[in-house]
């Protein structure tokens with residue numbers, strides 16, 4: 001047990017750690033945790049028939065029996081990567097603390113998206129339905145949503161090729177000059193500018 005224990009403090013010392021005192025109190029006050037923690041303290045797993053008397057959440061926790069650890073009256077779950085290289089204890093978070101805990105961790109870590117927030121949570125805590133609740137909290141995060149909107153606002157519509165051309169519906173005008181003074185065929189002087197008008201429909205140019 002000692003090797004697991006070492007990891008508890010390694011994990012919970014990180015930002016957004018669960019307060020063990022709050023966790024212990026909330027677990028003790030939670031109807032679903034009481035029978036599980038008591039059974040672990042007694043070292044007696046209820047029979048399959050006996051499980052019917054408990055809440056759905058208690059039954060989910062009992063199903064994790066072999067991974068559960070009770071330390072200083074706090075319920076943890078052993079967790080290890082599939083390859084077994086990394087293992088640690090996840091604090092089993094009681095219902096009352098879940099939402100505020102995810103919100104705080106999500107904010108402390110700089111508003112990661114759903115996947116990263118789930119990974120961060122799994123490194124610290126566990127509870128039945130943790131993945132969907134974490135996704136929900138991220139989805140409803142006011143800061144994330146405001147941030148996304150402010151990013152979308154200045155975005156311009158993509159440039160689209162114009163498909164409908166009517167003569168003189170769209171013209172491109174360009175004034176070039178002043179140029180060295182010239183004269184026309186009638187010997188009139190003073191022409192210094194060229195007005196170039198291009199009709200999109202015909203690409204005809206008049207000056």
Ligand SMILES: [Zn+2]
Pocket residue numbers: 106107111112138141142143144145
């Ligand atoms: Zn956020």
